[in-house]
Amino acid sequence: MSNPLTTVSMRAARWSATHPWRAILGWIGLVVIAVALSTAVSSQEATDADYRVGESGTADRWVHEAGLAAPESEQVLVTAADGPLDQAEAESAGARLVDAVGAVDGVAEVSEPQWNPDRTAMLVSAQLAKDHDDAAPILAAVDDVRADFPGLDIRQAGDLTLDDAIDDRVGDDLSSAEGISLPITLVLMLLAFGALIAAGLPVLLAATSVAATIGISAPVSYLFPAEPTVTSMIVLIGMAVGVDYSLFYLKREREERARGRSTRDAVEIAAQTSGHSILVSGGAVICAMAGLFLMTDVTFNSLAVGSILVVAIAVLGSITVLPALLARLGRWVDRPRVPLLWRLNRRIGQGGISRRLIAPVLRRPVVALLAGVAVVAALAVPALGMKTHASNLDTLPGDIAEVQTFKDIVEEFPAEGPVAQVVVRAAAADRADVADRLDDLAAAAADTGSFRAPSGPAVVSEDGRTTILELPMPFDESDEAVDDALRLLRDRLVPESVDLAGASVAVGGGAAESLDNQQRMSDRLPLVIAFVLVLTFLMMVFAFRSIPIAVVSTVLNLASVAVAFGLMTLVFQHGVGESLLDFDSPGFVIDWIPLFVLVVLVGLSMDYHVFVVSRIRELVDAGLPARLAVQRGVTDTAGVITSAAAVMVSVFAIFATLSMLEMKMMGVGLSAAILLDATLVRLVMLPAALVLLGERAWWPSRRRPRRGEPVVPSVPEMVTAG
Numbered sequence: 095m096s097n098p099l100t101t102v103s104m105r106a107a108r109w110s111a112t113h114p115w116r117a118i119l120g121w122i123g124l125v126v127i128a129v130a131l132s133t134a135v136s137s138q139e140a141t142d143a144d145y146r147v148g149e150s151g152t153a154d155r156w157v158h159e160a161g162l163a164a165p166e167s168e169q170v171l172v173t174a175a176d177g178p179l180d181q182a183e184a185e186s187a188g189a190r191l192v193d194a195v196g197a198v199d200g201v202a203e204v205s206e207p208q209w210n211p212d213r214t215a216m217l218v219s220a221q222l223a224k225d226h227d228d229a230a231p232i233l234a235a236v237d238d239v240r241a242d243f244p245g246l247d248i249r250q251a252g253d254l255t256l257d258d259a260i261d262d263r264v265g266d267d268l269s270s271a272e273g274i275s276l277p278i279t280l281v282l283m284l285l286a287f288g289a290l291i292a293a294g295l296p297v298l299l300a301a302t303s304v305a306a307t308i309g310i311s312a313p314v315s316y317l318f319p320a321e322p323t324v325t326s327m328i329v330l331i332g333m334a335v336g337v338d339y340s341l342f343y344l345k346r347e348r349e350e351r352a353r354g355r356s357t358r359d360a361v362e363i364a365a366q367t368s369g370h371s372i373l374v375s376g377g378a379v380i381c382a383m384a385g386l387f388l389m390t391d392v393t394f395n396s397l398a399v400g401s402i403l404v405v406a407i408a409v410l411g412s413i414t415v416l417p418a419l420l421a422r423l424g425r426w427v428d429r430p431r432v433p434l435l436w437r438l439n440r441r442i443g444q445g446g447i448s449r450r451l452i453a454p455v456l457r458r459p460v461v462a463l464l465a466g467v468a469v470v471a472a473l474a475v476p477a478l479g480m481k482t483h484a485s486n487l488d489t490l491p492g493d494i495a496e497v498q499t500f501k502d503i504v505e506e507f508p509a510e511g512p513v514a515q516v517v518v519r520a521a522a523a524d525r526a527d528v529a530d531r532l533d534d535l536a537a538a539a540a541d542t543g544s545f546r547a548p549s550g551p552a553v554v555s556e557d558g559r560t561t562i563l564e565l566p567m568p569f570d571e572s573d574e575a576v577d578d579a580l581r582l583l584r585d586r587l588v589p590e591s592v593d594l595a596g597a598s599v600a601v602g603g604g605a606a607e608s609l610d611n612q613q614r615m616s617d618r619l620p621l622v623i624a625f626v627l628v629l630t631f632l633m634m635v636f637a638f639r640s641i642p643i644a645v646v647s648t649v650l651n652l653a654s655v656a657v658a659f660g661l662m663t664l665v666f667q668h669g670v671g672e673s674l675l676d677f678d679s680p681g682f683v684i685d686w687i688p689l690f691v692l693v694v695l696v697g698l699s700m701d702y703h704v705f706v707v708s709r710i711r712e713l714v715d716a717g718l719p720a721r722l723a724v725q726r727g728v729t730d731t732a733g734v735i736t737s738a739a740a741v742m743v744s745v746f747a748i749f750a751t752l753s754m755l756e757m758k759m760m761g762v763g764l765s766a767a768i769l770l771d772a773t774l775v776r777l778v779m780l781p782a783a784l785v786l787l788g789e790r791a792w793w794p795s796r797r798r799p800r801r802g803e804p805v806v807p808s809v810p811e812m813v814t815a816g
Contacts (some may be wrong), residue, residue, distance in 0.1 A: 099637060101367030104362065111361050113140075117418035121411060128309030128466050135312040140319035144392040149584065153517040153602025155185050158562035162553055165202060165221050169251030170195070172207075172216040175247045183739050184216050187243045189216045194235040200226040208507070215506040218583040229254035250308040251499035259496040261322070267752040268326035271745075275330065276301075278744045279337055288435040289428045292344060295419060299411050299549050300336025304329050307404040314399060319675075321396035331694070334745050335379060337410040338701050338738040342368040344794045345734045347420050348428070359423045361417045367712060368705070369413050375704040375812035376409035379697030381629035386693055389614070397690070403665030405697075415716065449729045455782050456725055463782035465510035466774055467653075473770070474656035476663040482609035486571045491753040492678070504571070512576050512605040514545070514565045514583055520559035520597035527594055528763040532563045535591035540567050544579035567605070572680060577609050580695045587643055592621060604718070612685045619689055628649065628697050636712060637704070641794045647703060650775050658691050658767035666759055677758055684756050691763040698742055699771045702735040710784065711792070722789045724781045732777075739772030 111116035146154055150663050157163050168192055172184050193217065196204040205219040220232060233250060240248040249408050276297070284295035323675030346368040350360035377537040383405070386398035420427060455462040487504070490497045516535065532552050539545035545565045565583070569575045584601050592599050627648050634644035661683065662683050664670050669679035710727030714720065746768065749761025784791050 098367055100370045102672040103365045103413050105693075107361055107369060110414045111358055111421035112421045112489050114418035117414050118422075120375040121302070121415035121418075125306045125309075130309070132309040132312045132583045133186060136409040137320045138315040140321055140392045140396065144319055147391070147607070147614055149600050150602040150610045152544030153600035155514060156517050156519055156560055156600065157562060158517070158585075159603070160555035160557070162555055162560060162562055163224075164179045165224050166227060166253040166493060167222065168217040168229060168250060168255060169500075169503055170220070170236055170248060170250050171506070172218070172504075173214065173249075173498055175245055179214050179345065180245060181213060183243060183245060187239060187246055187248065189238045190242070191236065191248075191275055194239050195220045200228060201232065202226075208696055210506040213621065215502075216375050217507055220252075220713045229258065249495070249499040249502075251503065252497040256496045256500055259494050260490065262365055263491065263494055264323065264754055267754050267757055268323065269665045271748045271752060271757075272326060272329050274332060274748050277744045279333060279741055279746075282737060282740050282744065283337070284339075284432060284435055286341065286733070287344070287348075287428075289431045291423065291429060292348070292427050293455070294626065295344060295416070295427070296337040296340035297333075297484040299340045299416060300333045300408065302330035303336045303408040303411050303556065304409050307332060307400065310403055311400055311696075314403070315396075318395045318399045319327065319332060319392055321393045324396045324400045324459070327397055328400045328404045331401050331698075331746055332408060334698060334742050335405050335701065336408040336411070337374045337575040337741050339376070339408055341414055341738055341741075342371055342414055342701075343416055343703050343733060344420070344427070345737075351425065357421060358580055361420050364420075365417060366411065367708060368491040370637075371705045371708045372409055372412050374633065375701045376405050376634050376705065377600075377637075378630050378700035381633055381695045382697035383628045383699075384629070387690070388622050388625055389618055389689070391614070392687070394590075394689070401694075401697075432579055439480055441565055447677070449725070451777060452725060452728050452781060456721060457779055457784055459782040459785040462778050463786065466779035466782065468656055469774060470653045470770075470779075473651075474660040476661075477656055477659035479667075480659060480663045480688070481667060481682040482688065483680070484571060484609070484611055485684045485756060486680075487550055488570075488678075488680045489684060489755040491755075493753070512567045512569060513603050514567065514580060514601055514606060515564040515603040516565065516583070516588065516592070516626070517600050518561045518563075518592060518594075518597055519559060519599075520594060522562075524594060525554065525558045525561070526591075528561050528597065529590045535587060536563065536565065538587055538591055539583065542582065544568075544575065544580075544582060547738070548586045550682045564603075566778060571605070571684070575613075580606055580609050601755075616683050622689060623692065626693055630696060630700065636794075638707065639794075642787055642791050643707060646780070646787075647700075647707070650703070650771075650780060653779070654699055654767050654771040654775060655692050656693055658695055658763040659743045661766050662759055662763045665762055666755070675758060675762070675798050677755060680755070684759060687756060687759045687763065691760060691767075695764060695767055695771075699768060699775075702738050702772060702776060703729075703780070706731050706735060706780065714792060716772050720791065721785055725785045728777065728781050735772055735776060739768060742768045743772075 097725075142771070143155070143158075146152075164755065172187055172191075173179060179677070186205070192204050192207065193199055198220075198225050201220050202223040203221045208217045209215070229252065233255070236248060236250045239247075279300075280293060280297055283296055284290070285295045285356075311328065331520050346364040347360045350363045351357065355363070365454050369523040380402050383398045386394040389395075424686055487501055489498065492498055494503075516532065518528050518532065528550060536545075536578040537550050540547050540728055545566060546568055546731070548564055549566065550564075552561050567579050569579070580601065588599050588601065631644045631648045633777050634647045635641060665675070665678060666683055667679075667681060674680055706727060710723050712725050713723035718726065743765045746761050748755045750765060752758060752761070
């Protein structure tokens with residue numbers, strides 16, 4: 095019985111090849127309509143409320159409902175430009191800053207200049223009016239004062255300027271990655287095909303898939319609010335999978351034409367083989383990305399929706415418009431040729447290198463498999479000690495002026511460090527009792543040494559029902575003691591001190607939000623891993639009608655993920671290669687990175703895994719012995735796998751060169767793991783495992799081609815070709 099996925103791919107290709115202009119115009123229409131949607135419908139971006147989670151989210155909601163949300167603030171730090179600080183000059187500058195900033199429209203209050211303990215730094219703080227989010231006039235006022243005091247170093251950082259600086263850097267980084275990835279991908283495709291049209295088709299299909307996805311994402315964002323970086327993720331993932339899918343299809347069509355088949359027959363065989371692989375691998379990517387929904391987090395929901403859409407659209411284009419283009423172009427797809435690259439491509443395409451590499455694996459599969467397992471285990475071991483933490487000041491690039499200023503403010507004025515917010519909701523009549531309980535809490539918290547005395551009294555809402563007490567902590571923001579202090583506050587201090595009947599208490603603040611996000615991540619990560627692995631396992635069973643193949647695929651995916659986690663821990667937690675990658679180790683891995691790398695890696699590595707296994711299955715179905723089928727399957731696909739992996743590795747390696755630490759972590763984890771996955775795992779461990787399994791690899795059934803079904807060349811033809 096024919097596989098349903100194969101049937102879908104063949105029918106789509108046959109219709110597209112028979113009606114090429116309809117397929118091409120239909121695809122153009124889809125892209126145009128999608129792009130028009132993005133101009134007609136504005137995206138619904140996620141709000142601060144969408145990011146609330148756990149107890150800190152509850153506290154934040156209460157604060158906003160009570161109208162007690164702190165307005166945005168900006169701080170101006172005054173230090174010596176060089177040598178000792180002239181305190182009189184600093185006092186004069188501080189007074190000028192208070193007047194200049196206080197006169198800015200939208201500034202609600204400016205504090206008196208505050209000295210640090212050793213009087214080497216002065217701080218002026220400004221609170222903005224509610225709903226005011228423009229720091230430009232304040233920057234201009236500070237610039238005017240700075241010009242009059244050349245002997246002082248006057249710097250500004252705060253809620254608005256810091257966020258703007260980070261957003262600008264993230265945007266610059268991602269734009270740089272997008273701009274570099276396109277020419278690199280084009281060069282790799284030229285190396286893969288040696289002809290301009292053949293090289294351009296995968297890039298064109300991937301680019302139009304990305305454009306269509308960005309357009310469709312606009313109305314979809316009203317169901318799943320868009321995270322600011324989702325567009326860049328769509329571009330990078332869409333380019334990787336879109337190019338790979340077209341590469342698989344185009345390589346097989348050219349291969350069949352080289353055997354003397356007509357263009358129509360070559361397209362149909364490519365649809366039956368590579369088209370099937372594209373549907374399976376696309377389904378695997380979608381299944382993996384769907385696991386992100388289990389996090390019930392706005393960021394992961396947005397990334398999941400964008401990734402799923404771009405993969406689905408890339409799959410659709412690969413099985414419809416690509417066959418139509420190939421049918422119309424015929425042998426013109428190999429024109430114009432780049433002479434040197436064309437000859438090099440023909441030589442590499444014969445698989446001589448891969449035959450030499452796989453020979454020892456086939457001779458001693460047990461040794462090869464054990465050696466592969468040993469390498470994977472050695473690289474994965476550091477992951478056992480992985481520590482995760484939310485991003486903070488220590489993970490931001492130090493060359494961002496506002497980041498360095500904020501670090502200096504926290505160092506000189508420790509009260510600006512992590513703060514726990516204790517939010518109490520009670521009846522207005524209990525206001526005095528709440529105040530007494532919070533006084534007791536503040537004293538008990540200070541006695542533990544994990545908190546400082548509050549810098550001011552508790553703040554009460556106008557209706558008297560909501561009270562906020564802020565407890566500063568004497569720790570660095572990334573210190574593990576911060577999390578321990580918050581747990582102590584929530585589990586013991588608050589229940590013991592604020593035991594008022596009818597009162598509700600929640601501990602919030604930035605540090606508590608980080609802790610809650612980290613806790614949710616660690617709680618749900620095993621669930622996501624199980625979901626992704628089970629779903630991809632079922633996909634492989636459905637695609638290949640083989641339980642052993644599904645088991646081997648799942649285990650190899652786990653191996654690749656373990657390597658990625660191990661390398662990220664080694665590099666970013668322990669600081670191996672800091673100078674090479676130009677970063678300072680924070681001593682942990684940013685909490686959301688492992689989960690994102692997991693789903694992306696499982697999904698994308700299935701691309702070439704499915705392609706290799708599909709080719710081996712074809713050869714087994716054609717009657718080749720298991721060992722010979724593995725040898726021919728690996729060597730026949732080696733060139734395609736190398737090109738596909740090169741695209742993915744190059745795209746994600748670009749991330750390792752960016753300044754934002756999250757991007758570096760993602761780039762190192764994905765590029766290194768995909769490189770190892772495409773070499774050690776797929777060229778050594780997979781063929782060794784399949785040779786050891788032999789005919790049992792395809793249990794419980796082995797599909798045989800139906801009479802007249804154009805699957806692969808006959809055994810004598812393959813032996814002769816070999």
